[in-house]
Amino acid sequence: MNANAILLPVAAQLILMVITAILTVNARRRGALAGDIKMSTFRGMNLQGVDDKYVTPGNSFNNQFQLPVVFMLFTLFALQLELVDSLFIIGCWVFVALRYIHAVIHLTYNNVMHRLIAFASGAIVLFACWARLIWLAQ
Numbered sequence: 660m661n662a663n664a665i666l667l668p669v670a671a672q673l674i675l676m677v678i679t680a681i682l683t684v685n686a687r688r689r690g691a692l693a694g695d696i697k698m699s700t701f702r703g704m705n706l707q708g709v710d711d712k713y714v715t716p717g718n719s720f721n722n723q724f725q726l727p728v729v730f731m732l733f734t735l736f737a738l739q740l741e742l743v744d745s746l747f748i749i750g751c752w753v754f755v756a757l758r759y760i761h762a763v764i765h766l767t768y769n770n771v772m773h774r775l776i777a778f779a780s781g782a783i784v785l786f787a788c789w790a791r792l793i794w795l796a797q
Contacts, residue, residue, distance in 0.1 A: 662743035665734050668751035672727050675759055679720040682766065686716040711769075719765045723758075726778075730754055730785055733792065742795050750788040757781035 690696035690713035700706065706714045734751065737743045761777035764770060 660743075660745055660748075662738060662741065665737060665743045665748050665751055668748070668755040669731065669734050671752075671755045672723075672730060672758060675755070675762060676720070676723040676727070679716065679723055679762060679766075682716040683720045686713045689713070715769065716766060719762050722761070722765070726754075726782060726785060727758060729789075733785065733788055737788075737792055740792070740796050742792060747788060747792070750784055754781050754784045754788070757784065 687696065687701070690709065691698060691701075696706075696709055696713055700709065706717070730751070737747055757777050757780050761774055761781065764774045764777060
């Protein structure tokens, strides 16, 4: 098994970050061009009162800097400690798939309970990977 295979789910997560960044820029651009968002709003990024269709993509983008950062750290530690195995790679793919599900829910019908289930499931998978990594590193 090639330990560097753990970088593929990392790349998939980075692609999700890029997609949500592009969606954020496009939504805010559309809002500004339509006159729904004043350019001065972007000075302090006070988006209170701005329609959700312009705000939600940015919130989804910001979410990519929460658990995914802990995920990136996990992959770095697993590689550095030379403890990458197929179970970790599967866990990483499951985590990233759940991040995609979370983002799709957030950016489409935005049901908070569905989003919470995707988020919590991803967190459980990630923290299980961390717990196993710490155990194996002993």
